[in-house]
Amino acid sequence: MRVIRPAFVVIFWLASVLTATAQAADQPAKSPIFETDILPIFKAKCASCHNPRAKKAELDLTTLDAVAKGGESGELIVGGKPDDSLLYEMIHEGLMPPEDFKKPLTKAEIETISRWIQAGAKSKNGDALSKADLVTQHDIIPLMNLRCTVCHGLRKQEAGLDLRSKSSMLKGGKSGPAIVLGKPEESLILKRLHAAEMPPRKLLVRFGIRPMNSAEIAMLSKWIAADGPEVEMQLDVATTAPDPLVTDEDRKFWAFQKPNRPAVPRVNHQALVRNPLDAFLLKTLEGQQLSYSPEADKLTLIRRVAFDLTGLAPDWKDVETFLADDSPKAYEKMVDRYLASKRYGERWGQYWLDLAGYADSEGKRSADPIRPHAWRYRDYVIRAFNADKPYDRFLLEQIAGDELADYEHAAEVTPQMYDNLVATAFLRMAPDGTGSDIVDTAVERMEVIADELNIFTAGILGLTMKCAQCHSHKYDPIPQRDYYRLMAVFKGAYDEHDWLKPSFVPGQTETAKAGRVLVHVLADELTKWQADKLQHEQRVTAAQQKLKQPRKLLIEKLRSERIAKLPAEVQEKVKQLLGTPKPKRNAEQKQLAAKYEASLKFDDKKLSKADSDFKKLAAATAKQVKELTAKAPKQPQIRALWDRGVPSPTYIYRRGDVTNPDRLVGPGVPAVLTDGKTPFDVQPPWPGANKSGRRLALARWLIEPNHPLTSRVMINRIWKFHFGRGIVKSLGNFGHTGSRPTQPELLDWLSREFIDREWSIKQMHRLMMTSSAYRQSSQMTDKLAELDPENALLSRMPLRRMEAEVVRDSVLLVAGRLDETRFGQPDPVSVRPDGLVTSTESKQGWRRSIYVQHRRKEMPTILENFDLPQMIPNCVERPSATVASQALHLSNDSMILKLSGQFAERVQTEAGTEPYRQIEHAYQIALSRPPTDEEKQVSLETLAALTKRWKAELGGEADKDNEAEKRALVNLCHTLINSAAFLYVD
Incomplete structure (x- = not known):
């Protein structure tokens, strides 16, 4: 027997292996199958977030049909094209699973998914994409709404044709059925489309629509050819069943829990506790070995209170009254006097108008068309604050005033009905260019709706939801579904397919001259x-x-x-x-x-x-x-928002694209703010009402005592405008990316107190302003700079610069040129020859800034320099910048120089010609206090030097009517207006 050598064995083995490998290489690799190769990967690495119970981004990866359907960003798979498939893009780029996920996909798994898509995304039973290609009525009805129903829908049915449903298309109009099932070539609608007869080209601009493109026509043809398939799609609304997108765990975040009244803590410095606010604040301060700063003097306190509540300095007689009052309740009486002032509503109304995005023009276009009736809403807000209208009622009227009473059939419009209707202009304040023909398509209309929803959510709910128009919120548990549910709430009045144009725009075709106004004014005004x-x-x-x-x-x-x-x-x-x-x-x-x-x-x-x-x-x-x-005389009208009865269906728009509808949703609110098991209850406002009742249901939900955010957000705003920063610093963002409350227990205590005091804003002012915290001085010490540098603990009162309107109004006040005529049409603005924008002067002077016309493109220069926002779309919190243009304006503007002269005339008239008395009186008017000894001396020396200089410059004219002394006094008054003591409130 011959022995086989080991070397030969190795060679033989290698040859066998190489031959087998070559044979294997000649055979095609087996294509991955969904059930056996892909689903196990999804279950292991993806399904914890993307399953029927937790469909993050509206995506379920546990079944083939669900994968084929895609998610909120659209289809996941393009068969045969991995690089064009969103699924592969997300995993290949490492965007999914998220970075913090403990089980990332391996390279082999990513390659398997790529090969699966390349091979056509096969399953055991065939192609994964076959069902996704089915065209149904839910593809066609949104298309009809987008392109056709403006003439063939709810409001108008040209030639008797209604295109809002399959049955109405089959019924047809005067020319016969619009569609013939199974026969696209015989269908009248397709004949008209192919002939470019519909929509009529001459009407496209007039009605803000665009013709169907070839892909849309092909989709309609495919649907008709397939006999118009209809599939049942359950309206996505909140039910008693578990929510697949928002969990109870999501609801545990502090802002999504109802506010509970905590116990008032005991503190070491009990003598400083004037009300429960102090106890909460001192508890935190004492934990940092801190306490309050010393109490401010009475002169500082009355100036602080006056500016906080009225936006203007106290009259010197009021100062003297307060200084002379030694009673234990002197301070409280002084606060009450300013709370009762008619100026209060003008001050605090401006904060709300910022939140609402109030403007007297439409914006968006360079022409910036005027809103002729917006001023009624401004007046409503001022009166509401002056009357201390309960905040719950205030919200109810602004969100759903048109659904509170049947004004259309009333024998007479009552003052309450009038208020209800005027209040709804809160929802008509977003910039809106759709009055122009060229920017009045569904895309532009959706921008207006998005801005209004942003005003509502950021201003009232304190949530950032704008991103959810295109995709689920990246940080907060707000799915895209909830954005469109909320949009559905407003659709009775804001329907992108049933649009009312804004104010009349000259030169535009068929612009509704009274599209957004009602004539239901009070009888006296009508008479x-x-x-x-x-x-x-x-x-x-x-x-x-x-x-x-x-x-x-x-x-x-x-x-x-x-x-x-x-x-x-x-x-x-x-x-x-x-x-x-x-x-x-x-x-x-x-x-x-x-x-x-x-x-x-x-x-x-x-x-x-x-x-x-x-x-x-x-x-x-x-x-x-x-x-x-x-x-x-123009007919009196109200700029208002009202429910029009039957809104079009609300589809989720994938990536926010109005041409890419997904599934149907019904009206609802963010699920994370509910208990997750209570449906959104919508009822007609009254029996037989031609209104949907959706916004009324929203408003009532908002003002429920256990609502997590309504009272918190408003209390936080009030707190910010008294103490310089909110307990939650980010006023419009109470979500995960917002600031955490520095005093969470205090915020909740105040929120419950606000509700228990029947939502009285004035009572909350009084509570805050009579605390020891509010009465502190603004004195800074080294210890406070180290332990509370940002004053987050409120160890002192902040030194705050006046807002834009307060600067302007204060200059007018000291000059004796503030016209306190209230309400009515805004004062127009004009551009001066030097390019600056100013308001119109009357015989009495100039009205307060809140009554000046607020045009988005032409804001008074002094207001713009001092950070007046443009309202794009609104302003939840104003910036406060210090820039050179502010000082330059106060130093050089001709109006400021004129007012400085009138300030000096007032001082001379009221104080006489004695320099010492003039200086004292000028300080009292401008700074609400007498000058210090040092200020008196410096001012006297300055007046003397200026008088000498003017005498030298004027020559022989100097002694005529004491002209040199007058000009010196003007210079002094101008200096006071430019001083930090004038511009800042201590």
Whole structure:
């Protein structure tokens, strides 16, 4: 027997292996199958977030059908094209699973998924994408709404055709059925589309629509060819079943829990506790070995209170009254006086108008069209604050005022009905360019809706939800579904497919001149308008009467001349003809009329050609009538939002794209703010109402005592405007990316107290302002700089610069030129020759800034320099910048210089010519306090030096009417206006 050598064995083995490998390489690799190769990967690495019970991003990866359906970002798979497939892009780029996930996909797993897609995403039973390609009514109805139902829908059915459902398409209109199932080539709608007859090209701009593109026409054709498949799609609303997208664990975040009233703590410095606020604050301070700063003096306190509550400095007589009052409740009485001031609503109303995004113009377009009736909402807000309207009622009226009473059938509009309707303008404040034909498509309308939802969610809920228009919130448990549920709540009034245009825009076709206004004003105002209208019509008639007699005489003269030129035999007959009414003319007269009557008719144009005197009189009369007509009293109207009854269906738009609808949703609220097992209850506002009741349900949900955010968010805003920063610093973001409350127990205590005090804002002011915390000085020490550098613990009161309106109004006040006429039309603004924007001056001066026209593109320069926001779309919290333009404006602006002169005139009138008394009085007016000894001395020396300088400059004119002394006083007053003591509130 021959022995086989080991080396030969190795060679033989290697040859066998290589041969087998070569044979294997010649055979195609087995394609991955979903059930055996892909699903195990998904279950191990993805399904914890993407399953039927926890569908993050609306995505379920546990079944083939669910994978084929995709998620909120659209389809996941493009068969045969891994690089074009969103699923592969996300895992290949390492975006999914998230970084903090403990089980990332391996390279081999990623490669397997890539090969699966490349091979067509196969399953045991065939192609994974087959079901996703089915076109149903839920693809077609949104398309009809987008392109067709403006003429063939709820409000209008041209040719009797309604395209809002399959059944109505089959019913058709005057020309027959719109579709023939199984026969796209015979379907009238497709014939019209292919012929470019529909939508009519001349109407596209007018109605803000665009024609169907080829892909959309192909989809419609495919649906008709397949007999118009309809699939049942359950309306996605909250039910009693567990929510697959929001869990009870999500609801454990502090801001999503209802506020509970904590026990008031005991503290070491009990003598400093004037009310429970102090106990909570001192508890935290004592934990850092800190306490309150010393109490501020009475001069500081009254100036602080006056500016906080009215936005203006206290009158010196009020200061003297407070200083002389030694009673134990002197401070509380002073606070109450300012709470009762009519100026209070103007101050605190401005904060709310910021939140609402109030503006007197539409924005978006360079023309920035005026909103002629927006001022009523401004006045409503001011009056509501002055009356201390309970915050729950205040919200109810603004969110759903039109659904609180049947104003349409009321015998008379009551003051409460009027308030209800005016209040709804809160939801009409977002920038809106859809009054222009070229920016009035569904895309632009969705921008307006998105801005309004942003105003509502950030301002009232304290949540950032804007990103959820395109995808689920990245940080807060707010799925995209909840954004569109909330949008559905507003759809009765804000429907992108059933749109009311904003204010009339000159030059635009078919713009609704009264699209967003109601005429339900109070009887007194309506009666006055009717009387004014009658008087105006009488004035126009009187002006027109000036031509009546001259016209008559000239016509008679010209007719006589022309008749005299006619054949003699017909002259008398023509005269008789002209005196005979048409119905009574005989055959001969009718023949004469046809021949001669036209030449004997004279309008004013012909008369003017014939007679120069009449021409002059006619021109003068026409000019007068035109001027009178321009001054015709306009019918009083209300800018409002109202439910229109039957909204179109609400689909989730994938990636926020109005042309890419996903599934149907119904009205609802963010699930994380509910208990997760209570449906959103919508009921008609009253029996037989033609309104949906959706916003009323939203408003009532908002003001439930256990709502997690409503009271917290408002209390936090009030706190911020008294103490310089909110307990939650991010006023419009109480979510995971917002700031955490520095005093969470205090915030909850205040929230419950707010509700228990029947939502009274003034009572909360009083509570905060009578605390020891509010009465602290703003004194900074080394210890406070080390332990509480940002004053988060409120170890002192902050030194705050005046806001823009307060700066302007304060300068007007000290100059004695503040016109305190309240309410009504805003004062217009104009651009001066030097390019600066100012408001109009009246005989009394200038009104408060809140009454100045707020145009988004033309803001008064002084306000803009001091950080007045543009309202794009609103301002939850204003910035406070210090820039050179502020000092330059106060130093050099001609209006400021003029007001400085009027300030000086006031001082001289009230204090006389004695410099010492002038200085003292100027300080009292501007700074609400007398000057210190050092300030008196410096001011006296300054006045003397300035007087000397002016005498030298003026020469012989210096002694005339003490001109040098007057100009020196103007300089001093101008200096006070520029001082930090004037611009900052201690």
